[in-house]
Amino acid sequence: MDSLNKGSFIFSNQTSEQDFELMTRALDASISGVIITDNQQPDNPIIYCNAAFERITGYKRKEIIGHNCRFLQKEDRSQKEREILRNAVADGKSCVVEMRNYQKNGTLFWNELYMSPIKDAEGNVCYFIGVQNDVTRRKNIEQELKQHQDQMERKIEERTKSLRESEDYLASIVATVRESLVVLNPGFNVLSVNDHFIKTFKVSREETENKLLYELGNGQWDIPALKELLENILPTNNPVEEFEVEHDFPHIGKKLMLLNAHRIELEGQFKDRILIAIEDITDRREIERRKDDFLSIASHELKTPLTTIKGYVQVMNRLLPENASEKFKTVLQKTGIYITRLNNLISELLDVSRIQTGNIELHKEPFDFDKMVAEAVENIQSVTKTHTIILKGSTGITYVGDESHIVQVINNLLSNAIKYSPEEHQINVYLSRVSDFVKVSVTDTGMGISHEDQNKIFDRFFRVGEIQQRFPGMGIGLYICSEIIKNHGGTIWVESEKGQGSNFSFTLPLN
Structure with missing residues (x-):
């Protein structure tokens, strides 16, 4: 009997694994995008997506997991369907909506979304499953059918006339563009x-x-x-943008070119023509290289005398006479503080130099991720009297990565949250495991960042105009954070509204 039960258990377990694998393959074979969100975690993050969802949206899985579904609407946030979705999530109900979404490259597509809750035995909503279909073609056809035939004919006539009249004008624009333009036929x-x-x-x-x-x-x-660009990449990926080509021309020397290529998919006279825009970035790249070399040399040269000065200040602190005046002690203390700030700035410049030259080194070792985050929060809190940092959540995992670099990312995000929310007094840190990723979020209720600036916030030396006027800095901290996370195979992003604070998050793969 025992032997029979044991055999039945093994058979049942194997059957369950086969059923799960079959279900996963079926979902990946589906032409509909499928996602699952975790209603038990803050902001209802996505914890699963199938291959069709990646194909429809243009995002990779690591760029999807951990996000709320609203990232697909980008700045188009005034749609009434968003309110319908919010109410359905709040009420734990199903709903069907058609709304405007945007692919990773910014292309608009219409999404027909079916969303349903998944409840546990007690009736609590644990997850939501969403099934989406790209109905852009159908929406376009519906819109076209709404227009009267006479209006269409009139517009076509007007457009034809306009194109004929502007042909010379367009040709003069092409002639004066400060990029090299080439038009090719299919051969x-x-x-x-x-x-x-x-x-x-x-x-x-x-x-x-x-x-x-x-x-x-x-x-x-x-x-x-x-x-390679014209024969292999362009036929399957149209258009191709910012494709670098370096070549030594016998008559004009070595050129570094940035190519944008587009295959015109029209019928008639202009069928399958190829447009190539060539930007000569040879001089610009050389200037960037010299700037990076200067930063590297300057940082190294400044590091040695600064270390000596720091040592002298430490000696002065140890040899400080008992009868020294309070003014002298205050000046010495402030000197030490500014030396530390200058030392941190030089260290960041050295990090930028290492990143740009590809010499950033990761020393990956296993460590307790939750403990690392808790200690980082505790260290920042110990030197912060104006703000309270609240840590919630846990992962319970041992992560393999460069602990010191990840601590540097958390320190930078916390310091920024404190720095840019001077009128508020609470910073929230949330730690979670989302599918096969670990996620860390740092949220403040401070100044916030405009949608336009969010696209550049992780660029090197970028600083928001009004922040630059009020707060000192060089705009390299978030760039370093981004590169550290990328070198760990992760993703970092920001969600923010002007005047309503910011939420910086990053995910790291566990595999």
């Missing part, structure tokens, strides 16, 4: 180039137009990277 023969191309690459129209691109200048344009 990669050059149909036309603008004046900037002629001037930059020192060729004539006679030896360029109606010639195979690869044969220009006695084979100077027979560039492997360019062939």
